[in-house]
């Protein structure tokens with residue numbers, strides 16, 4: 001409608017002077033007219049120029065000056081051509097409002113010199129303000145500066161403003177009717193190319209979004225941890241068995257059979273198959289002995305160790321089960337020092353809440369060599385954690401809910417670490433690792449570590465002077481912090497927000513410190 005009207009009108013007329021009037025005259029909605037103008041302009045059928053105009057009326061004061069002249073003019077006229085006149089005399093001669101305004105404006109315009117006595121500084125003045133006001137009354141346009149001066153003296157007032165209107169003329173591609181554009185390079189279109197108008201290429205157009213898979217945040221963070229381990233010369237342990245026997249998960253680690261972690265409230269036991277098929281019998285015998293009566297300088301736990309308990313299948317509660325298998329395998333051959341790591345899933349019979357799930361991922365590292373000391377463990381932890389960088393990650397590790405907004409504090413350099421004695425059945429000494437959180441101004445637990453006990457290593461057959469230092473932490477906590485995920489159920493499980501997974505950022509840990 002509007003398009004036909006505009007193009008049709010321009011066929012017989014040079015211009016549409018005012019799109020608003022045009023809309024009224026042709027009974028069109030001006031919004032539609034505006035949109036059509038934009039589109040026709042883009043294809044250069046027309047040229048359009050926005051009209052900006054303001055309309056003013058004279059105020060009562062303005063009207064008065066337009067007929068009678070301005071107070072400053074009257075004030076000037078009252079001063080004699082030669083000589084001076086006193087203020088009092090002027091006051092007596094003039095109307096009070098004329099005197100008030102005139103005595104301010106006339107010296108401002110440098111028409112008169114003011115003191116006790118007043119004298120003219122010029123012989124002749126023109127009452128320009130009166131003239132401007134008269135021009136406005138006649139509907140003539142004034143320059144911006146004049147308008148501004150009249151506005152500040154409140155002699156005129158804005159009554160109407162035009163902004164969305166345009167003046168429209170024919171453009172270089174004008175035609176009374178819009179031609180449809182050829183968009184495809186078909187055989188026919190190419191044969192008739194001289195008669196056709198081709199649509200221009202839009203080289204800025206975005207392509208179709210590529211449909212592809214997306215990495216889950218846990219995978220991205222896991223990759224970062226993996227890189228750190230690999231840079232430090234660690235080999236990855238095979239963690240592909242979620243089902244483990246109690247033997248490798250607990251007994252081999254010198255965890256007594258009455259330990260509360262072995263309760264079904266903490267561990268998922270399997271119904272089928274409920275027991276393991278085979279265990280290395282000679283090693284089992286040594287493990288039984290060390291639990292019952294000790295050896296290797298230990299008194300043992302002094303209870304009756306039951307094979308049935310060790311046979312029970314479970315979902316592994318920690319990846320340290322894998323570490324125990326690996327160390328046992330290592331002990332079989334001639335001894336070689338090793339650095340091992342793993343990052344994989346573990347299971348615990350926990351009540352699910354925003355920070356706990358019944359399954360999570362463990363990051364675990366261990367170093368096995370002759371004569372390692374507690375100093376080596378502490379040095380290694382310093383090295384590992386400093387490679388994470390003293391970034392938001394370390395700071396916020398175990399900060400739980402409070403970590404909102406902390407993700408921007410990117411620090412690098414050596415983290416402030418502190419070590420606290422702790423207890424694990426399989427390590428002695430055991431050390432909890434704390435890092436100082438500058439923003440929260442407190443020490444936060446970020447991991448657990450220790451030196452594996454002789455009661456664990458000696459029955460495996462490792463040489464007596466071989467020591468193993470090891471540490472572990474969760475993968476979920478740093479991931480939640482890095483990706484600002486407040487509820488672990490949004491990160492893992494059936495409530496995962498897929499849109500979030502698609503658009504979340506790549507992850508880089510430890511930039512600047514590794």
Ligand SMILES: N[C@@H](Cc1ccccc1)C(=O)O
Nearest residue numbers: 318320448449450470471472
């Ligand atoms: N297995 C421990 C972590 C750990 C690993 C190695 C040595 C000490 C502690 C845990 O589940 O928390």
